[in-house]
Amino acid sequence: MSFSAPVPAAQGLLGRLSENDRERLGEGLRRLLANGSILGTEPGQTELYHWCHHNREWVEEIAALLDLKLFWDHEIRLVQAVPLSGAFTLRLKLDATLVLLTLWYEFDTAVRDRGQAPPIHLTAGQLNDSLKTKFEPLRRHLPSPTRLREILSLAQRKNLLRFQPAEEPSEAIIEVLSTLKRVIPFQDIAEWNKNAERHLAAALATDTETAVEAEGEETP
Numbered sequence: 749m750s751f752s753a754p755v756p757a758a759q760g761l762l763g764r765l766s767e768n769d770r771e772r773l774g775e776g777l778r779r780l781l782a783n784g785s786i787l788g789t790e791p792g793q794t795e796l797y798h799w800c801h802h803n804r805e806w807v808e809e810i811a812a813l814l815d816l817k818l819f820w821d822h823e824i825r826l827v828q829a830v831p832l833s834g835a836f837t838l839r840l841k842l843d844a845t846l847v848l849l850t851l852w853y854e855f856d857t858a859v860r861d862r863g864q865a866p867p868i869h870l871t872a873g874q875l876n877d878s879l880k881t882k883f884e885p886l887r888r889h890l891p892s893p894t895r896l897r898e899i900l901s902l903a904q905r906k907n908l909l910r911f912q913p914a915e916e917p918s919e920a921i922i923e924v925l926s927t928l929k930r931v932i933p934f935q936d937i938a939e940w941n942k943n944a945e946r947h948l949a950a951a952l953a954t955d956t957e958t959a960v961e962a963e964g965e966e967t968p
Contacts, residue, residue: 769803776800776807780816780829785907785927788825797825819930824866828907830930838906842951843891844899849944850878851909852932855924856940866926867910872896873918882944886951893917906931 765773776796779786788797800807801822811818816829840848854875858864870878872893879890891899900911900922908931910923934940 765806769806772796772799773803773806773810777810777814780811780818780827781814783905783907784931785826785828787907787925788827794825797827800827821926824926826927828927828930842886842889842947843895844902845947846879846883846886846889847875847891847896847899848903848908848928848932849940849947850875850882851903851922851924852928852934853882853937853940854878855926855928856934856937867923870922870924871918872900872914872920872922875922876918883948885948889951903928 776786776799779793779796786793786797786800788794788801801820804818804820804827807827808818811829815831815833817832819828819830820826821828854870855866855868858868859866876890876896880887883890897911897913897917897920900909900920903909904911906927907925908928909925912921912923914920934943
């Protein structure tokens, strides 16, 4: 008579989790990957945030396997995942990059210079004015109202801001969240200026090359 070997009990981190905890862990990781953070102050995310915070060792261990570093701010009920490699970073077009750079600037100056507390509020019209002031040489690269709404909607899905459309596009309300500061981790305005100048130089160089090529084309 032969006996089959006993099936060993589940080992390791996941083996210690109940079915409910597994579901919560999966839900938390999916949200972190899809949205970049969990905002415990938002409807539908409060319970999940508190579960993750209570079980942060488990969440951090799994996130580390995905090369994600978690930042916790229990005061505002926030956990944010920041990629340590390029696998989960956003690949943005120039106009989206300029919008996020401008939002970072507006957030930083409001908090650092004017002592405002996040989230920082501004209208789409104010954002457009700031974009034109900071990136005047790249005016033709700045987004149209429709494209701006697409960029802001993407940023909202990534929990970088809240966006409230309005009948008049320029009156739409933008609330910039503190999560943006970790996605664009500049130390100060000086570092922001260096990066802004780099994007300006690269875009202008491309524009110049395109103009030269056009001038060199033969007409039929």
